[in-house]
Amino acid sequence: MALIVDKTRDHVISTAERENESAEAAVDFETAVSATGYGLFNVLLLMAAIPAGWTTVFDTSTTAFIMPSAECELDLSLFRKGLLAASTYAADHIGRKYLLLFGLMSDTLCNVFGSAAQSYYVYLSFKFTSGIIVGGPFAILMTYIAEFHGERHRSRVLMWTGSLFALGNVAVPALSSAVLPRAWSFSLFNNSLIFDAWRIFLLICALPPFLGFVAMWSFPESPKFLMTKGRSEEALKVFRRMYSMNTGKPEDDYPVKILRVENVAKLQTPLEPANRSSRDGSRRSFYRMKFLFPTPYIFPLFTINVIIFASMTGMHVMKSWLPQLIVILNNFDPKESDDSPIVPTICEKLNVQAIEAFGAQAALALGNTTETCIPMIVSTTVYTNATIIAASAVTGSFLVGAIVNKVGKKSILLVSLVSGGSCYLGLSFSPSTTIFLVLCSAIIALTGISTNAITSMIIEVVPTSLRATAVSVTLMTGRFGALTGNLLFPILLSVSCDAPFYYIGGFLTLCFVLAIFLSKYSGKLP
Numbered sequence: 009m010a011l012i013v014d015k016t017r018d019h020v021i022s023t024a025e026r027e028n029e030s031a032e033a034a035v036d037f038e039t040a041v042s043a044t045g046y047g048l049f050n051v052l053l054l055m056a057a058i059p060a061g062w063t064t065v066f067d068t069s070t071t072a073f074i075m076p077s078a079e080c081e082l083d084l085s086l087f088r089k090g091l092l093a094a095s096t097y098a099a100d101h102i103g104r105k106y107l108l109l110f111g112l113m114s115d116t117l118c119n120v121f122g123s124a125a126q127s128y129y130v131y132l133s134f135k136f137t138s139g140i141i142v143g144g145p146f147a148i149l150m151t152y153i154a155e156f157h158g159e160r161h162r163s164r165v166l167m168w169t170g171s172l173f174a175l176g177n178v179a180v181p182a183l184s185s186a187v188l189p190r191a192w193s194f195s196l197f198n199n200s201l202i203f204d205a206w207r208i209f210l211l212i213c214a215l216p217p218f219l220g221f222v223a224m225w226s227f228p229e230s231p232k233f234l235m236t237k238g239r240s241e242e243a244l245k246v247f248r249r250m251y252s253m254n255t256g257k258p259e260d261d262y263p264v265k266i267l268r269v270e271n272v273a274k275l276q277t278p279l280e281p282a283n284r285s286s287r288d289g290s291r292r293s294f295y296r297m298k299f300l301f302p303t304p305y306i307f308p309l310f311t312i313n314v315i316i317f318a319s320m321t322g323m324h325v326m327k328s329w330l331p332q333l334i335v336i337l338n339n340f341d342p343k344e345s346d347d348s349p350i351v352p353t354i355c356e357k358l359n360v361q362a363i364e365a366f367g368a369q370a371a372l373a374l375g376n377t378t379e380t381c382i383p384m385i386v387s388t389t390v391y392t393n394a395t396i397i398a399a400s401a402v403t404g405s406f407l408v409g410a411i412v413n414k415v416g417k418k419s420i421l422l423v424s425l426v427s428g429g430s431c432y433l434g435l436s437f438s439p440s441t442t443i444f445l446v447l448c449s450a451i452i453a454l455t456g457i458s459t460n461a462i463t464s465m466i467i468e469v470v471p472t473s474l475r476a477t478a479v480s481v482t483l484m485t486g487r488f489g490a491l492t493g494n495l496l497f498p499i500l501l502s503v504s505c506d507a508p509f510y511y512i513g514g515f516l517t518l519c520f521v522l523a524i525f526l527s528k529y530s531g532k533l534p
Contacts, residue, residue, distance in 0.1 A: 033265060033266050034266040034267060034268040035264050035266070035267060035268060036267075036268050037231070037232055037235055037267075038158060038159055039264070040231070040243075040244075040247050040264045040267055041155075041156070041157065041158045041231065041232075041247065041250075042158035042159070042160065043247070043251065043262065043263055043264050044158075044247055044250040044251045044254055044262075045251065045254040045255055046157070046158075046161050046254060047253065047254030047255065048253045048254055049156075049249070049250045049253040049254050050156065050157065050161070050165070050250075050254065052253075053153060053156055053227060054153070054165065054168065054169060054172070055223075056220070056223035056224055056226075056227065057149055057153055057169060057172075057220075057223075057224070058172050058173070059215070059216040059217070059218075059219035059220040059223060060108070060112060060149050060216070060217070060220030060221075060223070060224055061149055061169065061172065061173035061176065061220075062173065062176035062179065062216040062220075063112060063115055063216045063217040063220055064173075064176075065173065065176030065177055065179075065180060066176065066179075066180055066213045066216050066217075067115065067119070067138050067139070067213075068139075068324070068327075068328075069177070069180040069181075069327060069328075070180060070184075070209070070210060070213045071092050071135060071328070072327065072328045072329065072330065072331050072332065073180065073181065073184040073188065073209070073331050073391070073394070074188070074206040074209060074210065075089050075092070075331070075332050076331060076332055076335040076390070077188055077205065077206040078206050082125075082127070082128040082131060083128055084128065085498075086498035086501065086502060087498045087499065087502075088128060089332065089498060090494050090495050090496075090497055090498040090499070091132065091494075091495065092131070092132060092135060106229075108149060108152060108224060109221055109224060109225060111141050112217040112218070112220045112221040112224070113217070113218075113221045114137075114141045115138055115141050115217040116214050116217040116218040116221065118134045118135075118137050118138040118141065119134075119138065119210060119211075119213055119214035119217065120211065120214050121134055122134035122135060122138070122210060123203070123207045123208075123210035123211045123214070124201060124203075124207070126201075150169070151230075152230055153165065153169055155230040155231065155232035155233065156230070156231070156250070171406065174402050174405065174406075175402065176216075177327075177398045177401070177402055178395060178398045178399045178402055180213075180398070181331075181391055181394035181395040181397075181398050182391075182395045183209070183212065183213070184209060184331075184391045184394070185388060185391030185392055185394075185395055187205055187208060187209045187212065188205050188206060188209055188391060189205070189387075189388045189391070190205050191205070192204070192205050192208055193205070193208075194208075228245075228246045228249065229242070229246070231243040231246040231247055234246065235267060240266075240267040243267055244264070244266075244267055247262060247264060247267075248260075248262045307525075308526055309481075311522045311523070311525070311526045312462055312465065312466060312482060312526070313481070313482055313485040314519060314522060315421075315425070315458070315462045315519045315522060315523060315526075316459060316462050316463065316482050316483075316485055316486040316489070317485050317486060317488065317489035318489065318512070318515045318516050318518075318519045319425075319428075319455050319458040319459040319462065319486070319489075319516070319519070320455070320459055320486035320487070320489045320490045320493075321489040321490060321492070321493035321512060321515070322428055322432065322451060322455040322493075322512050322515075322516055323451075323452060323455035323456050323459060323490075324489075324490035324493060324494065325490070325493040325494055325497050325508075325512065326448055326451050326452050326455070327452060328494050329494075329497060330394060330397065330448055330452075331390055331391075331394050333358065333448075334389075334390045334393055334394065334445070335390055336357060336358055337354070337357050337358070337441045337444065338387055338389065338390060338441075353436075354435065354436060354437075354438045354441075354444055354505070355436050355505035355506060356505075358501065358505045393445055396449075397445060397448060397449040397452065398452070400449050400453070401449055401452040401453035401456065402453075404453035404454075404457070405453060405456055405457060405460075408420060408457050417461050417464055417465055418465075418523075420457060420461050421458055421461040421462055421465070421523055422520060422523055422524065424454045424455070424457040424458040424461065425454075425458050425516055425517075425519050425520040425523055426516075426517065426520040427450070427454050428450075428451055428454035428455050428458060428516050429512075429513045429514070429515075429516030429517035429519075429520060430513070430517075431447045431450045431451045431454065431513075432451060432509050432510075432512045432513030432516060433509065433510065433513035433514070433517075434447055434513075435447055435448075435509045435513075436505065436506045436509050436510075455516075458516075458519075459486065462482075462523075463482065463483075465526075466482060493512070496508070496511070
């Protein structure tokens with residue numbers, strides 16, 4: 009009997025030891041992803057992410073370049089142009105791989121069908137739908153990429169990812185300069201649907217989301233996401249595939265054999281309800297959001313949201329309207345004015361009544377009394393100037409990124425806000441079109457820098473458990489600023505040429521004052 013008891017006891021001890029060994033062998037996400045190394049898989053992922061990341065840039069920029077060419081065919085007034093520019097900032101989404109793929113393919117279809125739209129309202133509907141969809145891929149993509157990299161490489165990879173995505177701002181005007189000035193056209197369905205240059209441009213701009221869809225299809229689900237869902241075996245297969253591609257060794261050589269199940273409860277804030285049903289998703293979001301607003305967070309968060317509202321208004325209004333403004337200025341060049349020897353000012357060139365009179369004068373000059381819309385001449389310099397401005401703005405952002413650690417985010421934020429506001433206020437006083445374009449380039453660069461700076465400062469004034477919610481609220485505020493800014497710009501321009509420039513310039517200057525007080529809170533909140 010004693011022998012049986014001893015054997016049973018030995019069996020219990022050995023089982024417990026094996027369980028302890030298994031527990032010790034199980035590793036967390038950071039250890040597992042770091043063991044995969046960095047190599048071919050990561051490079052291919054970054055290359056595949058480029059067209060997906062450019063989707064947001066293309067969708068929010070293409071309308072700006074087709075407006076001068078499509079204004080007669082789509083009957084675009086100044087306000088309608090503003091509504092089109094605002095439509096892509098309408099909404100936002102979040103998710104993971106399959107939601108990313110759904111968003112990319114849906115955006116592709118919106119761009120293809122939008123290129124065939126025969127009326128303003130049909131095209132507006134597709135752009136609005138695209139605006140709802142397009143926010144998702146970018147937000148999902150950055151998280152998706154980060155979750156395939158260990159802590160050692162993550163920051164560097166995200167920096168390069170942002171830089172490659174920023175090049176999309178140069179790709180759009182460069183593509184427009186290659187396509188829009190051409191006399192290309194083809195027809196479908198017995199000439200019932202004619203695709204001229206601007207429609208072909210929109211078709212080509214459907215390629216980034218489509219290529220992103222094709223490229224991202226072959227990549228697995230995020231291992232971090234799988235682990236948080238308790239699907240450790242699937243996550244382990246992903247890690248083995250990454251290891252094999254990065255090292256060239258067999259998957260069985262991957263040193264990690266067991267993954268530690270992520271505790272989903274840790275992802276919740278202490279005050280968050282435990283109920284995780286999809287029906288209560290909105291309720292949980294608002295539940296977390298309310299903890300952002302009691303003191304001591306209310307003033308810094310209010311200030312951050314005001315600043316990003318103004319910064320994104322200034323940046324996206326200029327990006328959306330710059331090609332149209334260049335076209336107007338080119339059509340009212342002093343060399344073409346024979347009424348007065350006095351060189352007209354920038355605001356005289358941008359006068360709404362003068363713009364409307366241009367169409368009537370052009371019709372009379374052509375002996376055309378039936379056409380109510382004569383499009384302005386769109387020269388190739390419009391797209392060349394836009395490309396140069398975009399490239400200089402992106403270059404400026406890269407240079408600031410190189411010195412941010414030495415100068416500090418607060419100083420960069422203050423300088424970019426006051427400089428951006430001054431440039432906006434100075435637009436009306438530009439002595440020449442060249443100076444005007446230089447100021448526009450500076451505005452795009454400075455407001456982009458202030459947007460990045462204020463977003464990064466969130467981590468200094470909000471505790472870790474509330475940062476994700478704070479970032480979501482802030483980005484939603486920024487997109488709302490871009491939307492309202494594009495709607496207000498043509499209205500204010502109709503009132504007075506100075507009005508939109510003074511409005512945005514004054515707003516940015518006010519934010520400079522608010523940012524001075526915001527710096528007192530950085531790093532001091534619990």
